[in-house]
Amino acid sequence: MIQTRARVAGADATSIRLEVPGWPGHRPGQFAMLGLDPDRTHRDPLLPRPMAVYRVVGGLLEFRFKVVGRGTRLLAQAPRGAELSLLGPLGNGFPAPRPGDWLVGGGTGIASLYELARDAPKGVRVRLGGRTRADILGLDDFAALGGDLAVATDDGSQGARGVVTELVTPAAGETVFACGPEGMMRRAHALARAAGATCLVSLENNMACGFGVCLGCAVRTTAGFRYVCTHGPVFPSESLGWGAA
Ligand SMILES: Cc1cc2nc3c(=O)[nH]c(=O)nc-3n(C[C@H](O)[C@H](O)[C@H](O)COP(=O)(O)OP(=O)(O)OC[C@H]3O[C@@H](n4cnc5c(N)ncnc54)[C@H](O)[C@@H]3O)c2cc1C
Ligand code: FES
Secondary structure, three states: OEEEEEEEEEEEOOEEEEEOOOOOOOOOOOEEEEEOOOOOOOOOOOOOEEEEOOEEEOOEEEEEOOOOOHHHHHHHHOOOOOEEEEEEEEOOOOOOOOOOOEEEEEHHHHHHHHHHHHHOOOOOEEEEEEOOHHHOOOHHHHHHHOOEEEEEEOOOOOOEEOOHHHHOOOOOOOEEEEEOOHHHHHHHHHHHHHHOOEEEEEOOOOOOOOOOOOOOOEEEEOOEEEEOOOOOOEEEHHHHOOOOO
16 A cells, blocks of 8 residues: 555546556555645645546556546546545455356446456456446446446436346356445345345445544444445445345
8 A cells, every 4th residue: 555646647527547656556446545635735625535446557547436526526627747645555355256247336336347347257247337328437448348248327328228237137156246326236235145146345435534544434234333445345245234125
């Protein structure tokens, strides 16, 4: 893990690419805390924002995001050459999927699955969902991987009309890797449980420190409270006490 200053090499409405000297490498599903006021001059926003590493491309660390508030708006507008503070890689990341497993992403959660899909063996099924085509981060990148990819959108503007979990039919012994809205992950958990499959979910809770100090990202698990930043963000869904929901 490093704490460093990262230089913006380019940004647009849904992605930012950073030069990060000394980046030690990461596993798919790990994340970084991006601080938008590295000199703490304006303290606005005060807290860094957690972002899953999307991929490394051309020696640059790339993140993909949806603008939801001030932090992500500033990321989208960051001028080339600007500096951010960066702490990472953080969290446990995903284990490697096996043929027959399912990668299920919804909304911003899709970003944490790209490298998993890219590095997956043949036979891994990728299922992505969003409200509209524009909500599916990196759709062209996923399509370029050429694997077993299917998409669902609420408005039918891309792929099937409906929710992404309708495209997920796990069988016993398979694993569902899910990241997205909680309702989507709960449904993935229920489908896996009913089929005798395993489900791993990556949580996107709000965070303040990202390394286990502020206690702001605690989640209740069957083994007591755990911290999404250090024990997660990837958890076995059954450990979250979701039952058959
Ligand atoms: C491990 C991890 C990885 C993440 N990876 C990505 C990623 O790759 N791409 C991406 O787009 N986002 C990702 N997120 C979510 C991202 O961190 C938040 O969207 C971001 O912090 C919002 O900052 P903001 O300043 O733009 O919005 P804020 O001003 O902080 O919030 C704006 C509004 O959105 C709500 N909000 C903020 N954060 C969340 C959240 N996590 N879930 C639901 N509602 C929220 C707030 O309550 C508020 O109403 C990740 C989160 C975690 C914990
Ligand atoms: S974000 Fe501070 S403990 Fe997890």
